[in-house]
Amino acid sequence: MTFSALTITNVGLVLLVLLLIGVWAYGTANRLDRLHVRTDLAWQALDAALSRRAVVVRSLGVDLPAAEADRLTALTLRAERVDRDQREGAENDLARALARIDAVAVRPAQQAEMADADARVLIARRFHNDAVRNTRALQGRRLVRWLRLGGTADMPEYFDISEHTLRTGAPSELPREYEPGSTRVSARVVLLDGQSRTLLLRGRDPQGVGEPFWFTFGGGVEAGESLREAAVRELYEETGLQVAPDLLGGPIWRRMSLFPFNGDMMHSEEHFFALRVEHFEPVPAGLTELEQVALLEHRWCSAEEVTALGESGEMVYPQDLARLLPDAERFADGLAEGQGPVEERTIR
Known part of the structure; x- marks a missing residue:
């Protein structure tokens, strides 16, 4: 032959x-x-x-x-x-x-x-x-x-804990009007469109330390503001979207964290609201110089896409966002009449 x-x-x-x-x-x-x-x-x-x-x-x-x-x-x-x-x-x-x-x-x-x-x-x-x-x-x-190159090894999990330590000031009793202190209190909004996709920001440390990460819209509560007022103000500044405070569902989640940012260690106490909106493309209306440096892009993501981001090695905050999205949907259209107060869940 x-x-x-x-x-x-x-x-x-x-x-x-x-x-x-x-x-x-x-x-x-x-x-x-x-x-x-x-x-x-x-x-x-x-x-x-x-x-x-x-x-x-x-x-x-x-x-x-x-x-x-x-x-x-x-x-x-x-x-x-x-x-x-x-x-x-x-x-x-x-x-x-x-x-x-x-x-x-x-x-x-x-x-x-x-x-x-x-x-x-x-x-x-x-x-x-x-x-x-x-x-x-x-x-x-x-x-x-x-090709199963990882063999039988499980996918490793992040370890993210609140590193709150000895209190050096009055403890927070939110929700209430907040006077900024040693802990930065933030109001954040989980935006959902008609297809249950959530809008995320991708950002980085302004000094270039560490890898970029994905997170929800929102920011720090200013003196004299309530959580809801801070949430809608931050939403307008970062997306151009104007909404009434009473349209927000929640706060539904509470997250404590400690992380380096712009050369300092930031103690953060975050409170999350949920809101359903029509699909739109954000047009920021009031970013600070620091935010212009730190914010890289935005993306509408389904729960599966959020999971894929995490599996690809990208950091997403909150960590369990993909699993938590159905919970956010329950409150995304505001608090139903007669439903009673929402009890905030502690998340990672």
């Missing part, structure tokens, strides 16, 4: 393509394995930082009433003993308890220890989430999934 030159050439090209695919797949699988190792090591460092902070928190009990000290001890023990998938909730419970403790009641040396422990957690969490983002970006690629 003889083969023509064309047949031999075609077979050679096929073998070459298969060889190249094999080399790429082998390299990608090795790289993905290294990323998973890095993620595991980052989690171990974060777990160690959280455990050290728990020890410091328990030591605060010396300066606190017995009941408060016992509560802190119980919360730290729970945070240390729960399974990993419950760790975020347990750490957030501990953070809320810390936020109710006035720093004045604690000795300066203990305050310093607490600040150091918080800083270590912040750094460890940042490294962990960076490792998770890089791993998800590679493991989420379509060809990597089709």
